[in-house]
Structures are given as structure tokens and as C-alpha cells.
Amino acid sequence: MIIKNLTVRFGSFTAVDDVTLEIPDGAIVGLVGESGSGKSTLARAVSGLVPYTGAVEGVDPGRVQMVFQDPLTSLDPRMTVGASVAEGLRLPRAARQAEVERLLTLVSLPVSLAGRYPRELSGGQRQRVAIARALGARPALLIADEITSALDVSVQGAVLNLIRSLREEIGLSMLFISHNLAVVRYVSDVVAVMHRGRLVEAGPAEEVVKAPADAYTRSLLDAVPRLARS
Amino acid sequence: MRHLLRTPAGIAGTLLVALMVILAIAGPLIWGAEAERIDSAAILQGASAAHPLGTDNLGRDILARVLVGGRLSLGLALIATLIGAVAGVLLGALPSVLPRRAARLVTGTVNALVAFPGLLLAMFTAVIAGLGARGAVLGIGAALAPGFARLTQTLAASVAGADYVSVARMLGVSRWRVLTRHVLPNIAEPLILNLTQALGGALIALAGMSFLGLGVQPPSFDWGRLLFDGFGRIYATPAVALGPAAAIALAGIGFNLLGDVLARAASRRATPPGEAAGRPVPEVGELGEPDQDAVLEVRDLTVAFPGGVTPVRGLSLTVAPGEIVGLVGESGSGKSLTASAIGGLVPYPGEVSARRLRLCGADLDELPEQERRKLLGTSLAMVFQDPMASLNPALRIGGQLAEVATVHQGASRTEAFARAVDRLEHVRIPEPAARARQHPHELSGGMRQRAVIAMGLMGEPRLIIADEPTTALDVTVQREILRLLREVTDETGAATLFISHDIAVIGELCHRVVVMYAGRVVEELPVEGLASDAAHPYTRALVASLPDMETDRSRPLASIPGRQPSPAEVPDGCAFADRCELASAKCAELPPLIPYRAGHRVACWEAK
Ligand SMILES: Nc1ncnc2c1ncn2[C@@H]1O[C@H](COP(=O)(O)OP(=O)(O)O)[C@@H](O)[C@H]1O
Ligand code: SF4
Numbered sequence: 016m017i018i019k020n021l022t023v024r025f026g027s028f029t030a031v032d033d034v035t036l037e038i039p040d041g042a043i044v045g046l047v048g049e050s051g052s053g054k055s056t057l058a059r060a061v062s063g064l065v066p067y068t069g070a071v072e073g074v075d076p077g078r079v080q081m082v083f084q085d086p087l088t089s090l091d092p093r094m095t096v097g098a099s100v101a102e103g104l105r106l107p108r109a110a111r112q113a114e115v116e117r118l119l120t121l122v123s124l125p126v127s128l129a130g131r132y133p134r135e136l137s138g139g140q141r142q143r144v145a146i147a148r149a150l151g152a153r154p155a156l157l158i159a160d161e162i163t164s165a166l167d168v169s170v171q172g173a174v175l176n177l178i179r180s181l182r183e184e185i186g187l188s189m190l191f192i193s194h195n196l197a198v199v200r201y202v203s204d205v206v207a208v209m210h211r212g213r214l215v216e217a218g219p220a221e222e223v224v225k226a227p228a229d230a231y232t233r234s235l236l237d238a239v240p241r242l243a244r245s
Numbered sequence: 246m247r248h249l250l251r252t253p254a255g256i257a258g259t260l261l262v263a264l265m266v267i268l269a270i271a272g273p274l275i276w277g278a279e280a281e282r283i284d285s286a287a288i289l290q291g292a293s294a295a296h297p298l299g300t301d302n303l304g305r306d307i308l309a310r311v312l313v314g315g316r317l318s319l320g321l322a323l324i325a326t327l328i329g330a331v332a333g334v335l336l337g338a339l340p341s342v343l344p345r346r347a348a349r350l351v352t353g354t355v356n357a358l359v360a361f362p363g364l365l366l367a368m369f370t371a372v373i374a375g376l377g378a379r380g381a382v383l384g385i386g387a388a389l390a391p392g393f394a395r396l397t398q399t400l401a402a403s404v405a406g407a408d409y410v411s412v413a414r415m416l417g418v419s420r421w422r423v424l425t426r427h428v429l430p431n432i433a434e435p436l437i438l439n440l441t442q443a444l445g446g447a448l449i450a451l452a453g454m455s456f457l458g459l460g461v462q463p464p465s466f467d468w469g470r471l472l473f474d475g476f477g478r479i480y481a482t483p484a485v486a487l488g489p490a491a492a493i494a495l496a497g498i499g500f501n502l503l504g505d506v507l508a509r510a511a512s513r514r515a516t517p518p519g520e521a522a523g524r525p526v527p528e529v530g531e532l533g534e535p536d537q538d539a540v541l542e543v544r545d546l547t548v549a550f551p552g553g554v555t556p557v558r559g560l561s562l563t564v565a566p567g568e569i570v571g572l573v574g575e576s577g578s579g580k581s582l583t584a585s586a587i588g589g590l591v592p593y594p595g596e597v598s599a600r601r602l603r604l605c606g607a608d609l610d611e612l613p614e615q616e617r618r619k620l621l622g623t624s625l626a627m628v629f630q631d632p633m634a635s636l637n638p639a640l641r642i643g644g645q646l647a648e649v650a651t652v653h654q655g656a657s658r659t660e661a662f663a664r665a666v667d668r669l670e671h672v673r674i675p676e677p678a679a680r681a682r683q684h685p686h687e688l689s690g691g692m693r694q695r696a697v698i699a700m701g702l703m704g705e706p707r708l709i710i711a712d713e714p715t716t717a718l719d720v721t722v723q724r725e726i727l728r729l730l731r732e733v734t735d736e737t738g739a740a741t742l743f744i745s746h747d748i749a750v751i752g753e754l755c756h757r758v759v760v761m762y763a764g765r766v767v768e769e770l771p772v773e774g775l776a777s778d779a780a781h782p783y784t785r786a787l788v789a790s791l792p793d794m795e796t797d798r799s800r801p802l803a804s805i806p807g808r809q810p811s812p813a814e815v816p817d818g819c820a821f822a823d824r825c826e827l828a829s830a831k832c833a834e835l836p837p838l839i840p841y842r843a844g845h846r847v848a849c850w851e852a853k
């Protein structure tokens with residue numbers, strides 16, 4: 016699929032400015048940039064949640080699903096895990112339970128969690144529930160917006176591993192948004208950099224990280240905190 | 246329920262409302278006959294032993310009539326409130342399911358009704374619906390509806406903006422189902438709270454209508470009607486009017502108090518209630534002599550909240566001058582509360598205890614209140630994640646900084662302002678004199694955080710506590726703030742306690758790292774050892790699970806299964822045991838924090 020000349024304006028403010036970006040089938044495209052650079056607005060436009068000009072081609076708008084930063088606010092606190100995951104299923108009642116179980120297993124959660132409420136789960140488990148719910152709608156494109164930013168490092172790894180295994184096992188195309196360059200580099204095939212609403216650079220992950228073409232990308236790379244490893 | 250009975254207002258409200266409910270049920274059964282008994286020998290009497298509130302024009306006992314009239318007053322108030330609530334919630338919720346045009350029409354109508362005076366609306370409806378109880382109830386219901394509609398709209402709008410509603414929309418869930426499954430259940434609680442308060446209002450308004458002769462008509466009687474009957478005699482025999490008036494006032498106050506307390510309890514419920522009673526944290530080891538060189542020395546610090554919630558459990562920490570110590574741990578491990586306890590900022594009803602809490606060589610527990618505040622005000626600088634927590638949005642930056650100097654150092658206003666500009670320049674805020682005249686919202690997040698650091702530098706801080714100061718900032722800005730903190734520490738010789746959940750940031754900035762887990766220190770080591778010499782399984786897992794720019798992309802990342810126990814359910818033994826690969830039977834006992842190598846301490850049975 017391809018995003019062509021997409022622009023989003025809020026009044027006189029241009030949040031996303033003429034962005035063109037290709038998301039190859041079965042690839043993970045990582046999108047980095049500072050807060051306010053327009054990453055989430057681009058994601059919401061592609062999901063059909065905000066009006067835009069330009070075009071999103073090669074994907075039916077009803078087949079885009081999104082997973083948000085804070086799994087606690089993206090799950091209805093009064094619905095069980097099972098009910099949340101079942102929400103997007105277009106299946107007869109009888110087939111639902113089996114499908115919920117399949118989805119929970121797909122995101123490596125025990126089936127027994129279906130009867131629990133979001134507050135009883137850890138942050139990482141909640142985020143997997145949100146992913147399972149999105150997968151239930153059989154999306155052609157999954158947008159992950161800062162899905163590990165609210166998680167502790169100790170559980171972030173498991174969610175990132177899940178994202179990669181989903182690409183390998185079911186060939187899911189994904190737009191993976193994060194402000195953390197190390198995280199984006201780890202999961203993505205292609206890295207795209209946004210700055211003040213514009214796309215300043217896009218290319219194969221290792222290339223962008225090793226030989227950034229844009230000055231802003233370079234300053235982002237320089238600022239990544241590094242643990243001295245011996 | 247426990248919240249209700251904890252404050253005087255809660256107790257009073259609960260008692261009053263319970264009394265009213267009992268009265269409404271039992272009153273007519275007990276005093277019904279008495280209230281109707283006509284006694285021509287005792288017409289229009291004042292207060293007496295036989296009739297404490299006097300009698301009316303047929304010689305009926307007014308006290309009995311007040312006790313009986315409660316049922317009608319309360320019952321009508323309840324019906325009026327329910328009418329108002331149902332109509333209001335419908336009006337408020339409709340716009341979210343109607344097509345856009347119709348939705349706008351409904352919203353506009355509600356807005357117009359909210360602006361219309363409630364009393365007029367009530368009288369207007371009452372007059373149209375006909376004199377009497379029915380008209381009054383409909384009138385009050387109509388007057389309450391716009392308020393409920395507005396509240397429903399506001400609440401529904403906040404839920405409609407929630408991520409889970411966006412998700413439901415993306416999944417193609419219909420608007421009606423979104424309303425009934427997601428929106429209404431999540432706004433029910435505040436609506437019900439509002440109902441309690443509206444009930445008090447309705448009761449008083451109905452009494453008012455009856456008092457004006459628009460409400461209940463004889464031979465029925467409610468409190469308002471009794472007040473109406475007695476009012477003409479208020480100067481001759483005051484008791485006949487004061488009795489019903491007191492009943493109305495008490496009921497109104499009762500419902501309002503209860504509503505208030507319920508609302509406050511609901512907003513406090515954000516923190517989960519603990520079940521077990523507070524377990525004492527065992528005190529370990531000799532206390533020893535105080536460390537005279539340390540800027541900060543904390544021994545066995547514990548912070549506890551009612552209900553067995555103990556987020557900080559026997560924490561010890563020493564910081565030397567010029568040292569940058571990093572306190573790292575996942576959220577909820579007690580880092581922020583540790584900082585608050587040192588600054589004396591733990592919110593009520595938290596309780597802080599420590600075997601030792603020394604700042605700049607003085608025991609904070611032993612200092613008189615005023616000296617303690619002065620010491621904290623001048624020697625300790627605190628920087629939080631949200632700079633707006635430290636800045637008053639209504640005041641100019643320069644004035645806020647200057648205030649520190651005028652309050653704690655007795656500087657004159659011009660001196661203080663000059664120093665403020667100087668400090669702003671010191672933290673490299675461009676055009677400091679101009680910035681000093683601006684309000685906080687005119688500065689970017691990074692600039693605000695610099696201003697807060699400058700504020701800390703108004704005194705001569707010996708210790709800077711920075712709690713996640715860069716978490717809300719972008720990496721490029723984060724790097725500048727870290728550099729600034731390092732410079733400030735080098736220049737002033739102050740010590741810094743830097744708190745973060747991000748072990749990479751800690752690794753870049755700090756000299757020494759203290760790792761917290763579930764309220765305790767599990768490891769303490771020089772930063773050089775973080776990547777390869779960490780001995781505690783938790784620290785090792787934290788380091789291993791962190792992706793960096795060199796991580797092998799073909800291999801899965803390390804991660805830790807399970808979750809940190811909440812502060813109400815921390816086990817007696819090692820809190821990490823149920824996530825630890827090395828755990829054995831021995832780990833049911835708490836491992837002490839003991840020396841491992843030079844400058845390196847670990848709390849783990851397996852670290853040898
Ligand atoms: N006012 C409070 N009442 C009850 N529990 C609290 C309160 N403040 C904090 N806590 C609890 O204490 C624990 C530690 O909190 P905190 O010090 O903020 O951790 P950290 O800064 O490491 O994320 C959390 O589980 C939190 O729920
Ligand atoms: S004490 Fe036991 S459970 Fe705790 S970290 Fe060490 S080995 Fe693991």
C-alpha cells in the first residue's frame with residue numbers, strides 16, 4: 016500500500032504536510048520523530064479517524080486497525096478481556112469463543128485470561144490484549160502508535176518480539192510508530208523520519224541508522240542515550 | 246462504605262440520610278393516626294409539653310404531621326429527580342447516536358435550556374401541568390433535566406475521546422452499541438453521585454413550590470405545605486413554622502453532604518484498596534554512626550498508606566557531595582515516594598518513618614519545624630517530570646524565582662529579581678531578562694524544565710533531586726537537560742539524586758546506580774559495572790532487555806515474565822522470586838543487601 020501526498024490541517028495549522036510513504040506488503044515500516052511532529056496524526060488519518068487530503072491507496076480503509084500507547088485507556092475498563100477481543104469479530108456467536116482463544120494464543124497469552132478485567136493484568140499483558148483485538152478484525156495494515164512507551168523495559172522486549180513474530184508468521188504489514196530510535200531500528204524493515212509534519216527521510220533500517228542523509232536524523236541519532244557496554 | 250464514616254461530614258450525611266429514609270418508611274405507620282386526629286379543644290396552640298411544635302387550625306399535632314409529611318416530601322423529591330435524570334441523560338446521550346444535524350439541534354436545545362433560569366422553568370411547567378403535586382414534580386424534573394443533560398454530554402464527550410471508543414469505531418461497532426456498551430457504563434458513577442446531590446436540591450425546591458402554594462394541596466401535606474400553613478403564625482407561635490423548616494433544612498443538608506463525600510471517595514478510588522493489614526518492615530543491621538561527609542543519608546526509610554499499602558520498605562541510601570546517583574526501577578517501585586519522603590512531601594494519609602534521615606549533616610526528624618523548612622528550602626532543589634508542577638501558571642517566571650530568594654534569604658525584590666535573571670542565564674536560557682517577564686506557558690517544555698532547575702539554583706543547593714525530569718521531553722532536548730544537570734553538579738559541588746525508569750539514561754549520566762524493586766533496593770553499583778557486572782537477576786534482565794543501536798536484530802529480545810507485585814501484596818521473601826529463573830526455596834526469606842565487591846552491594850541469595 017502507499018500513502019500519497021497526505022496532508023492534515025487543523026485550522027491554519029498543518030499537522031501533516033504532504034507525506035508520501037510506501038508500506039510494502041508484509042513489511043514493518045518504523046516511523047520516528049519528536050512529539051508533535053505529526054506521527055500520530057498521520058496514523059489517525061490513515062485509520063480514517065481524522066479527515067485528510069491526499070490518498071491512501073492499496074488498502075481498504077475498513078481494514079486498518081490501530082493499537083495505542085496506553086493499553087489501560089484503550090481497553091474498556093468494564094469489559095472482560097474476552098469481550099474486548101470479541102468486539103471486532105464478524106462471526107456467529109458459536110464460533111466466537113474459539114476465535115478469541117485462537118487470538119489470545121497468537122499473542123502468547125493464556126486462554127484463561129479471557130474472564131479477567133484489564134486492571135487485573137500487567138501492562139505488557141494488556142498491550143497484547145489490545146493487539147489480539149486488532150488482529151481479530153483481520154487487518155490488512157496494523158498501526159502501532161507508541162505501543163511500548165508506557166511499558167517497563169522488562170516487558171517491552173516481549174511485546175517487540177511479538178510484533179516481529181506476527182510479521183513472520185502471518186505476514187502482517189505494519190506502521191510502527193515510536194519516539195525511540197533503538198526500538199524502531201530493532202523491529203522495522205524500513206525507517207521513516209518525521210519532523211514538523213514533513214517526512215525528512217525514509218529508507219532501509221540499517222542504512223538510515225548507519226548513514227543518515229538528513230541533518231535532523233543525525234541529531235536524533237546523536238541524542239540516543241547509550242549504555243556503555245564492554 | 247468505610248470512606249463514608251471516616252470524616253465528620255461523611256458521618257453526618259450518612260446519619261441524616263438514613264434517618265430520612267427510616268422516617269419516610271416508618272413515619273406514617275407510627276404517627277399516621279396522630280397526624281390526622283382533629284382536636285377542637287386544642288386549635289392553633291403554640292409549643293407545649295403535649296404538642297412540642299404546637300397544633301394547627303384543626304387542633305392536629307404538628308410534630309406528628311412533620312414526621313408523617315416526610316414520606317411525601319422525600320417521595321416526590323425522588324420522583325422529580327428521577328424524571329430529571331432520565332430526561333437529562335436521554336437528551337445528553339442522544340447527540341452521540343443521532344445523525345449530525347439532529348445531534349446539533351439537540352445540543353443547541355440543551356444549551357439554551359441550561360441558560361434558562363431553573364426556577365422559571367419549574368414554575369412554567371408546573372403552571373402548564375396544573376396546580377398540585379403532579380405539576381410541581383414535573384416542574385422540578387424539568388428544571389433538573391438540563392443540568393443532567395449537560396453533565397451527560399460532558400462526561401460522554403470525555404469517554405467518546407477515549408482510545409477504546411476510537412478502537413470500537415475502527416472495528417466497525419455501531420454508534421448505538423458504542424453508547425450502551427462503552428459510554429453509559431463508564432459515566433454511570435458520576436451520574437449517580439450527581440443524583441444524590443440533585444435529590445437534596447429537589448427536596449428543597451419542592452418544599453419551595455408547596456410553600457408558594459403551587460405544590461401539594463390539602464388534604465395532602467408535605468413539609469413545604471406545613472411550612473406554608475405555619476408561616477402566618479411565625480411571630481405568634483414560631484415552633485409551628487420552625488419544625489417543618491428544620492426538617493427541610495436537615496434533609497437538604499444530609500443529601501448534599503452525602504453526595505459530596507461520595508464524590509470525593511470516588512475520585513480517590515484511583516488507587517487500589519489493599520486487603521492485608523500493614524505488615525511491619527523488619528529492621529535489619531546495625532544503625533552505626535552517621536556518615537559525616539554524606540549530603541544525604543537515609544536508613545530504613547518506609548512509606549506506608551492505610552490498608553497495608555507499603556510502597557517503600559526499609560530503603561537505605563547515601564549520597565556524597567558532587568556525586569550523581571541514579572535511582573532506577575520500573576514504575577510503581579517507589580522511586581517518587583522516596584524522593585517525596587526526603588523532601589517532606591508525602592501526601593496525606595501517607596506515613597513516613599526512618600531510622601535515620603539526614604540532610605547536610607542535620608537530622609531532619611530532630612530539627613524544629615521552621616529550621617527544617619528553611620534547610621529544605623535552601624539546600625534541596627527538586628525537579629519533577631512535569632515542570633508545570635513546580636511553576637505557577639499565573640505568575641511570571643522571574644517573579645517565581647525571585648520569591649525563593651525573598652522568602653528564604655531575605656533578599657530585597659530588586660536583588661532577588663536580578664539574581665533570578667542571572668540564574669536563568671546560568672541554565673542557558675536565551676534572553677533571560679525577557680524570559681523572566683514571561684509566563685510559564687510561553688516557554689517550551691525544555692525551557693520550562695531549565696527554569697525549574699534555575700529555581701533550584703536560587704539558593705545554594707547541596708542536593709538536587711530530579712524525578713524523571715526528561716521523561717516527557719524529546720531525546721534531543723533530553724540530552725541538553727542531562728548535560729545541564731552534569732554541569733550544575735560539577736560547578737556547585739552539589740550532589741544529585743537522579744530518578745528514572747530508563748536505565749540507558751541513568752547509564753549515561755550517573756556515577757553510581759541504585760536499583761529499586763517493589764519498594765526495596767536490590768542492587769547498588771558503580772555505573773561502569775552496569776552493562777556487564779550486575780549481579781542481581783533483575784538488574785541483569787533490565788540491561789539485557791534494553792534494545793540499543795547495536796542490538797542484533799535477528800535474535801529475540803530478552804524480557805521478564807510476570808509483573809512487579811503491587812505495594813499491598815509484596816511478599817515477605819524476595820519480591821522478585823516469582824519472576825526469577827534462579828529462585829529456590831531459600832528465596833522465601835528476604836535476602837539482605839550486603840557487600841558484593843568494592844562499592845557494589847546486592848540483595849540476592851544467588852549472588853556470590
Ligand atoms: N497517595 C498514595 N496513596 C496510596 N498509594 C500510593 C500513593 N502514592 C503512591 N502510591 C503507590 O506507591 C507505589 C509507588 O509509587 P511511586 O513512588 O510513584 O513509584 P515510582 O516513582 O517508582 O513509579 C505505587 O504503586 C503507587 O500506587
Ligand atoms: S533472592 Fe532468589 S528470587 Fe530473589 S533474585 Fe535472588 S535468586 Fe532470584
Ligand SMILES: [Mg+2]
Nearest residue numbers: 580581712713
Ligand atoms: Mg515516579
